[in-house]
Amino acid sequence: MNSTIAQLVGELDADSSEVAEDAQYALIAMGPDVLAQLTAATPRLGVFGQLCAIEVFTALKDPRPGSLLIDLLESGNATVRQWAATALADLGIKGAVPALRRAYEAFRQRGEAPDDSEGTALRWALTDLGARKPVLPPRAAALRASPDTLDPAWPTAHLAEVIEDLAAHDQAVLHFQVWRIKQDKGAYRDHGPAVDWDVDRRSPWDRIVADCRDWALLAAEATEKAPDLIATICWIDASDL
Structure with missing residues:
Protein backbone atom coordinates (compact mmCIF):
# COMPACT_ATOMS: atom_id res chain seq x y z
CA MET A 1 0.00 0.00 0.00
CA LEU A 129 -24.70 4.18 -23.65
CA GLY A 130 -27.18 3.36 -26.42
CA ALA A 131 -29.91 1.91 -24.20
CA ARG A 132 -32.46 4.71 -24.62
CA LYS A 133 -33.42 6.52 -27.81
CA PRO A 134 -35.10 9.89 -27.24
CA VAL A 135 -37.80 10.92 -29.69
CA LEU A 136 -36.27 13.66 -31.86
CA PRO A 137 -38.68 14.79 -34.60
CA PRO A 138 -37.19 15.47 -38.06
CA ARG A 139 -37.83 19.24 -37.99
CA ALA A 140 -36.23 19.63 -34.56
CA ALA A 141 -33.29 17.51 -35.69
CA ALA A 142 -32.81 19.69 -38.77
CA LEU A 143 -32.68 22.88 -36.68
CA ARG A 144 -29.88 21.67 -34.40
CA ALA A 145 -26.75 23.72 -33.88
CA SER A 146 -23.43 21.88 -34.05
CA PRO A 147 -21.16 22.97 -31.19
CA ASP A 148 -18.24 20.70 -30.36
CA THR A 149 -19.32 19.98 -26.80
CA LEU A 150 -23.14 20.13 -26.69
CA ASP A 151 -25.36 17.91 -28.78
CA PRO A 152 -28.19 18.21 -29.27
CA ALA A 153 -28.48 21.97 -28.88
CA TRP A 154 -30.39 24.64 -30.77
CA PRO A 155 -29.93 28.33 -31.57
CA THR A 156 -32.16 30.28 -29.20
CA ALA A 157 -33.81 31.84 -32.26
CA HIS A 158 -35.32 28.41 -33.02
CA LEU A 159 -36.36 27.50 -29.47
CA ALA A 160 -40.08 28.12 -29.93
CA GLU A 161 -40.22 26.10 -33.15
CA VAL A 162 -38.37 23.17 -31.57
CA ILE A 163 -40.62 23.23 -28.48
CA GLU A 164 -43.72 23.19 -30.70
CA ASP A 165 -42.30 20.31 -32.76
CA LEU A 166 -41.49 18.22 -29.69
CA ALA A 167 -44.98 18.76 -28.28
CA ALA A 168 -46.54 17.87 -31.64
CA HIS A 169 -44.72 14.54 -31.36
CA ASP A 170 -46.06 13.88 -27.83
CA GLN A 171 -42.91 14.96 -25.97
CA ALA A 172 -43.01 17.01 -22.75
CA VAL A 173 -40.37 19.74 -22.47
CA LEU A 174 -39.23 19.93 -18.83
CA HIS A 175 -36.70 22.75 -19.05
CA PHE A 176 -33.92 24.21 -21.15
CA GLN A 177 -30.52 25.75 -20.46
CA VAL A 178 -28.93 28.58 -22.42
CA TRP A 179 -25.23 28.53 -23.31
CA ARG A 180 -22.98 31.17 -24.85
CA ILE A 181 -20.56 30.01 -27.52
CA LYS A 182 -17.17 31.70 -27.32
CA GLN A 183 -14.97 31.38 -30.37
CA ASP A 184 -12.26 28.74 -29.85
CA LYS A 185 -13.25 28.47 -26.15
CA GLY A 186 -16.30 26.21 -26.24
CA ALA A 187 -19.71 26.71 -24.62
CA TYR A 188 -20.32 28.42 -21.28
CA ARG A 189 -23.50 28.28 -19.21
CA ASP A 190 -25.17 31.65 -19.69
CA HIS A 191 -28.54 31.58 -17.92
CA GLY A 192 -31.65 29.52 -17.55
CA PRO A 193 -35.10 30.46 -18.79
CA ALA A 194 -36.70 33.51 -17.22
CA VAL A 195 -39.77 31.38 -16.46
CA ASP A 196 -39.77 28.21 -14.34
CA TRP A 197 -42.55 25.68 -14.56
CA ASP A 198 -43.87 22.60 -12.87
CA VAL A 199 -46.84 20.55 -13.97
CA ASP A 200 -49.25 18.21 -12.26
CA ARG A 201 -47.86 14.75 -13.04
CA ARG A 202 -51.21 13.24 -12.09
CA SER A 203 -52.76 14.79 -15.22
CA PRO A 204 -53.32 12.80 -18.42
CA TRP A 205 -50.21 12.69 -20.59
CA ASP A 206 -51.67 14.94 -23.33
CA ARG A 207 -52.41 17.59 -20.67
CA ILE A 208 -48.85 17.33 -19.34
CA VAL A 209 -47.45 17.76 -22.86
CA ALA A 210 -49.65 20.80 -23.50
CA ASP A 211 -48.86 22.45 -20.16
CA CYS A 212 -45.13 21.89 -20.62
CA ARG A 213 -45.33 23.31 -24.14
CA ASP A 214 -47.16 26.43 -22.99
CA TRP A 215 -44.76 27.15 -20.14
CA ALA A 216 -41.71 26.41 -22.30
CA LEU A 217 -42.97 28.76 -25.00
CA LEU A 218 -43.36 31.54 -22.42
CA ALA A 219 -39.79 30.91 -21.31
CA ALA A 220 -38.55 30.84 -24.89
CA GLU A 221 -40.27 34.14 -25.63
CA ALA A 222 -38.41 35.72 -22.70
CA THR A 223 -35.04 34.29 -23.79
CA GLU A 224 -32.50 36.44 -25.60
CA LYS A 225 -31.99 35.57 -29.25
CA ALA A 226 -28.42 36.03 -30.44
CA PRO A 227 -26.11 34.21 -32.88
CA ASP A 228 -23.79 33.07 -30.08
CA LEU A 229 -26.56 31.71 -27.82
CA ILE A 230 -27.72 28.10 -27.96
CA ALA A 231 -30.01 26.04 -25.74
CA THR A 232 -30.01 22.46 -24.58
CA ILE A 233 -33.47 21.05 -23.94
CA CYS A 234 -34.60 18.39 -21.46
CA TRP A 235 -37.69 16.52 -22.62
CA ILE A 236 -39.34 13.19 -21.85
CA ASP A 237 -41.65 10.67 -23.42
CA ALA A 238 -44.69 9.20 -21.67
CA SER A 239 -42.64 6.07 -20.94
CA ASP A 240 -40.27 8.15 -18.79
CA LEU A 241 -42.93 9.20 -16.30
Whole structure:
Protein backbone atom coordinates (compact mmCIF):
# COMPACT_ATOMS: atom_id res chain seq x y z
CA MET A 1 0.00 0.00 0.00
CA ASN A 2 1.29 3.44 -0.94
CA SER A 3 1.16 5.61 2.19
CA THR A 4 0.92 8.87 0.23
CA ILE A 5 -2.10 7.62 -1.71
CA ALA A 6 -3.66 6.30 1.51
CA GLN A 7 -3.24 9.69 3.19
CA LEU A 8 -4.79 11.54 0.26
CA VAL A 9 -7.69 9.11 0.06
CA GLY A 10 -8.32 9.65 3.78
CA GLU A 11 -8.32 13.41 3.25
CA LEU A 12 -11.25 13.11 0.84
CA ASP A 13 -13.30 12.73 4.04
CA ALA A 14 -11.80 15.81 5.68
CA ASP A 15 -14.12 18.21 7.50
CA SER A 16 -12.77 20.96 5.26
CA SER A 17 -14.03 20.78 1.67
CA GLU A 18 -10.90 22.71 0.64
CA VAL A 19 -8.65 19.98 2.07
CA ALA A 20 -10.78 17.29 0.41
CA GLU A 21 -10.68 18.99 -2.97
CA ASP A 22 -6.90 19.53 -2.73
CA ALA A 23 -6.55 15.78 -2.05
CA GLN A 24 -8.80 15.04 -5.02
CA TYR A 25 -6.63 17.13 -7.37
CA ALA A 26 -3.47 15.54 -5.98
CA LEU A 27 -4.85 12.06 -6.65
CA ILE A 28 -5.74 13.03 -10.21
CA ALA A 29 -2.23 14.38 -10.73
CA MET A 30 -0.76 11.04 -9.60
CA GLY A 31 -2.60 9.22 -12.36
CA PRO A 32 -3.99 5.66 -12.65
CA ASP A 33 -1.66 4.29 -9.94
CA VAL A 34 -4.15 5.59 -7.35
CA LEU A 35 -7.09 3.61 -8.66
CA ALA A 36 -6.67 0.34 -6.76
CA GLN A 37 -6.45 1.98 -3.33
CA LEU A 38 -9.09 4.59 -4.07
CA THR A 39 -11.55 2.02 -5.42
CA ALA A 40 -11.09 -0.19 -2.36
CA ALA A 41 -11.58 2.73 0.05
CA THR A 42 -14.50 4.53 -1.62
CA PRO A 43 -17.33 2.43 -0.09
CA ARG A 44 -16.13 3.49 3.38
CA LEU A 45 -15.96 7.21 2.56
CA GLY A 46 -18.67 9.69 3.46
CA VAL A 47 -20.87 11.32 0.84
CA PHE A 48 -18.51 14.19 0.00
CA GLY A 49 -15.54 11.82 -0.11
CA GLN A 50 -17.39 9.53 -2.50
CA LEU A 51 -18.26 12.47 -4.75
CA CYS A 52 -14.60 13.47 -4.82
CA ALA A 53 -13.64 9.88 -5.64
CA ILE A 54 -16.12 9.79 -8.52
CA GLU A 55 -14.55 12.95 -9.91
CA VAL A 56 -11.12 11.31 -9.72
CA PHE A 57 -12.40 8.25 -11.60
CA THR A 58 -13.95 10.42 -14.30
CA ALA A 59 -10.86 12.61 -14.68
CA LEU A 60 -8.55 9.59 -15.05
CA LYS A 61 -10.78 8.16 -17.82
CA ASP A 62 -10.09 4.59 -16.73
CA PRO A 63 -12.93 2.01 -16.81
CA ARG A 64 -11.57 -0.12 -13.94
CA PRO A 65 -13.78 1.50 -11.25
CA GLY A 66 -16.88 0.53 -13.30
CA SER A 67 -18.06 -2.17 -10.86
CA LEU A 68 -17.77 0.20 -7.92
CA LEU A 69 -19.70 2.91 -9.76
CA ILE A 70 -22.44 0.39 -10.53
CA ASP A 71 -22.64 -0.42 -6.81
CA LEU A 72 -22.93 3.29 -6.03
CA LEU A 73 -26.14 3.44 -8.09
CA GLU A 74 -27.71 1.86 -4.98
CA SER A 75 -26.31 4.47 -2.59
CA GLY A 76 -28.68 5.98 -0.05
CA ASN A 77 -27.66 9.44 -1.30
CA ALA A 78 -29.31 10.79 -4.45
CA THR A 79 -26.32 12.93 -5.45
CA VAL A 80 -23.97 9.95 -5.23
CA ARG A 81 -26.36 7.96 -7.42
CA GLN A 82 -26.57 10.84 -9.89
CA TRP A 83 -22.80 11.32 -10.13
CA ALA A 84 -22.20 7.58 -10.43
CA ALA A 85 -24.61 7.40 -13.37
CA THR A 86 -22.90 10.32 -15.09
CA ALA A 87 -19.46 8.78 -14.52
CA LEU A 88 -20.56 5.44 -15.96
CA ALA A 89 -21.67 7.22 -19.13
CA ASP A 90 -18.51 9.35 -19.29
CA LEU A 91 -16.36 6.23 -18.97
CA GLY A 92 -18.41 4.31 -21.53
CA ILE A 93 -19.22 1.39 -19.20
CA LYS A 94 -21.78 -0.42 -21.38
CA GLY A 95 -22.01 -3.26 -18.87
CA ALA A 96 -23.70 -0.80 -16.51
CA VAL A 97 -26.87 -0.64 -18.64
CA PRO A 98 -28.89 -3.25 -16.66
CA ALA A 99 -28.02 -1.55 -13.36
CA LEU A 100 -28.85 1.87 -14.80
CA ARG A 101 -32.21 0.55 -15.96
CA ARG A 102 -32.91 -0.79 -12.47
CA ALA A 103 -31.87 2.53 -10.94
CA TYR A 104 -34.12 4.45 -13.32
CA GLU A 105 -37.06 2.15 -12.62
CA ALA A 106 -36.50 2.63 -8.87
CA PHE A 107 -36.39 6.40 -9.46
CA ARG A 108 -39.70 6.28 -11.32
CA GLN A 109 -41.33 4.03 -8.74
CA ARG A 110 -40.43 6.51 -6.00
CA GLY A 111 -42.53 9.07 -7.88
CA GLU A 112 -39.70 11.60 -8.13
CA ALA A 113 -40.14 14.61 -10.42
CA PRO A 114 -38.80 13.69 -13.89
CA ASP A 115 -36.69 16.86 -14.06
CA ASP A 116 -34.93 15.93 -10.81
CA SER A 117 -31.14 15.87 -11.31
CA GLU A 118 -30.91 12.13 -10.63
CA GLY A 119 -33.57 11.28 -13.20
CA THR A 120 -31.94 13.53 -15.79
CA ALA A 121 -28.55 11.89 -15.18
CA LEU A 122 -29.98 8.37 -15.42
CA ARG A 123 -31.81 9.14 -18.68
CA TRP A 124 -28.71 10.78 -20.12
CA ALA A 125 -26.51 7.83 -19.12
CA LEU A 126 -28.89 5.31 -20.70
CA THR A 127 -29.08 7.45 -23.84
CA ASP A 128 -25.32 7.93 -24.06
CA LEU A 129 -24.70 4.18 -23.65
CA GLY A 130 -27.18 3.36 -26.42
CA ALA A 131 -29.91 1.91 -24.20
CA ARG A 132 -32.46 4.71 -24.62
CA LYS A 133 -33.42 6.52 -27.81
CA PRO A 134 -35.10 9.89 -27.24
CA VAL A 135 -37.80 10.92 -29.69
CA LEU A 136 -36.27 13.66 -31.86
CA PRO A 137 -38.68 14.79 -34.60
CA PRO A 138 -37.19 15.47 -38.06
CA ARG A 139 -37.83 19.24 -37.99
CA ALA A 140 -36.23 19.63 -34.56
CA ALA A 141 -33.29 17.51 -35.69
CA ALA A 142 -32.81 19.69 -38.77
CA LEU A 143 -32.68 22.88 -36.68
CA ARG A 144 -29.88 21.67 -34.40
CA ALA A 145 -26.75 23.72 -33.88
CA SER A 146 -23.43 21.88 -34.05
CA PRO A 147 -21.16 22.97 -31.19
CA ASP A 148 -18.24 20.70 -30.36
CA THR A 149 -19.32 19.98 -26.80
CA LEU A 150 -23.14 20.13 -26.69
CA ASP A 151 -25.36 17.91 -28.78
CA PRO A 152 -28.19 18.21 -29.27
CA ALA A 153 -28.48 21.97 -28.88
CA TRP A 154 -30.39 24.64 -30.77
CA PRO A 155 -29.93 28.33 -31.57
CA THR A 156 -32.16 30.28 -29.20
CA ALA A 157 -33.81 31.84 -32.26
CA HIS A 158 -35.32 28.41 -33.02
CA LEU A 159 -36.36 27.50 -29.47
CA ALA A 160 -40.08 28.12 -29.93
CA GLU A 161 -40.22 26.10 -33.15
CA VAL A 162 -38.37 23.17 -31.57
CA ILE A 163 -40.62 23.23 -28.48
CA GLU A 164 -43.72 23.19 -30.70
CA ASP A 165 -42.30 20.31 -32.76
CA LEU A 166 -41.49 18.22 -29.69
CA ALA A 167 -44.98 18.76 -28.28
CA ALA A 168 -46.54 17.87 -31.64
CA HIS A 169 -44.72 14.54 -31.36
CA ASP A 170 -46.06 13.88 -27.83
CA GLN A 171 -42.91 14.96 -25.97
CA ALA A 172 -43.01 17.01 -22.75
CA VAL A 173 -40.37 19.74 -22.47
CA LEU A 174 -39.23 19.93 -18.83
CA HIS A 175 -36.70 22.75 -19.05
CA PHE A 176 -33.92 24.21 -21.15
CA GLN A 177 -30.52 25.75 -20.46
CA VAL A 178 -28.93 28.58 -22.42
CA TRP A 179 -25.23 28.53 -23.31
CA ARG A 180 -22.98 31.17 -24.85
CA ILE A 181 -20.56 30.01 -27.52
CA LYS A 182 -17.17 31.70 -27.32
CA GLN A 183 -14.97 31.38 -30.37
CA ASP A 184 -12.26 28.74 -29.85
CA LYS A 185 -13.25 28.47 -26.15
CA GLY A 186 -16.30 26.21 -26.24
CA ALA A 187 -19.71 26.71 -24.62
CA TYR A 188 -20.32 28.42 -21.28
CA ARG A 189 -23.50 28.28 -19.21
CA ASP A 190 -25.17 31.65 -19.69
CA HIS A 191 -28.54 31.58 -17.92
CA GLY A 192 -31.65 29.52 -17.55
CA PRO A 193 -35.10 30.46 -18.79
CA ALA A 194 -36.70 33.51 -17.22
CA VAL A 195 -39.77 31.38 -16.46
CA ASP A 196 -39.77 28.21 -14.34
CA TRP A 197 -42.55 25.68 -14.56
CA ASP A 198 -43.87 22.60 -12.87
CA VAL A 199 -46.84 20.55 -13.97
CA ASP A 200 -49.25 18.21 -12.26
CA ARG A 201 -47.86 14.75 -13.04
CA ARG A 202 -51.21 13.24 -12.09
CA SER A 203 -52.76 14.79 -15.22
CA PRO A 204 -53.32 12.80 -18.42
CA TRP A 205 -50.21 12.69 -20.59
CA ASP A 206 -51.67 14.94 -23.33
CA ARG A 207 -52.41 17.59 -20.67
CA ILE A 208 -48.85 17.33 -19.34
CA VAL A 209 -47.45 17.76 -22.86
CA ALA A 210 -49.65 20.80 -23.50
CA ASP A 211 -48.86 22.45 -20.16
CA CYS A 212 -45.13 21.89 -20.62
CA ARG A 213 -45.33 23.31 -24.14
CA ASP A 214 -47.16 26.43 -22.99
CA TRP A 215 -44.76 27.15 -20.14
CA ALA A 216 -41.71 26.41 -22.30
CA LEU A 217 -42.97 28.76 -25.00
CA LEU A 218 -43.36 31.54 -22.42
CA ALA A 219 -39.79 30.91 -21.31
CA ALA A 220 -38.55 30.84 -24.89
CA GLU A 221 -40.27 34.14 -25.63
CA ALA A 222 -38.41 35.72 -22.70
CA THR A 223 -35.04 34.29 -23.79
CA GLU A 224 -32.50 36.44 -25.60
CA LYS A 225 -31.99 35.57 -29.25
CA ALA A 226 -28.42 36.03 -30.44
CA PRO A 227 -26.11 34.21 -32.88
CA ASP A 228 -23.79 33.07 -30.08
CA LEU A 229 -26.56 31.71 -27.82
CA ILE A 230 -27.72 28.10 -27.96
CA ALA A 231 -30.01 26.04 -25.74
CA THR A 232 -30.01 22.46 -24.58
CA ILE A 233 -33.47 21.05 -23.94
CA CYS A 234 -34.60 18.39 -21.46
CA TRP A 235 -37.69 16.52 -22.62
CA ILE A 236 -39.34 13.19 -21.85
CA ASP A 237 -41.65 10.67 -23.42
CA ALA A 238 -44.69 9.20 -21.67
CA SER A 239 -42.64 6.07 -20.94
CA ASP A 240 -40.27 8.15 -18.79
CA LEU A 241 -42.93 9.20 -16.30
